[in-house]
Amino acid sequence: xxxxxxxxxxxxxxxxxxxxxxxxxxxxxxxxxxxxxxxxxxxxxxxxxxxxxxxxxxxxxxxxxxxxxxxxxxxxxxxxxxxxxxxxxxxxxxxxxxxxxxxxx
Numbered sequence: 001x002x003x004x005x006x007x008x009x010x011x012x013x014x015x016x017x018x019x020x021x022x023x024x025x026x027x028x029x030x031x032x033x034x035x036x037x038x039x040x041x042x043x044x045x046x047x048x049x050x051x052x053x054x055x056x057x058x059x060x061x062x063x064x065x066x067x068x069x070x071x072x073x074x075x076x077x078x079x080x081x082x083x084x085x086x087x088x089x090x091x092x093x094x095x096x097x098x099x100x101x102x103x104x105x
Contacts, residue, residue, distance in 0.1 A: 014049035016040075019056055023067075026060050030067050038071035045074045064089055 059065030064086020
């Protein structure tokens, strides 16, 4: 009896343009050029379409998710110390807060 390797059904195709359009509708504040670059980086890093889709949707659903999170993950696929989603927003907010107070105490 011959068995085949498990995988997605043959009628499922990658749809990065449609995913980008969905992200534009769901997260209009995102920089969509960064997301497009992140999707390309994920493809170049060898990510499957399933992984790219799942990670992008997870970030779209996360309140502080960002396309930068996907880009960082794709750039360093073996790293386990990725910052949590939204780190750059918290860092920027802290920088603004420090600037408003005149610097560090």
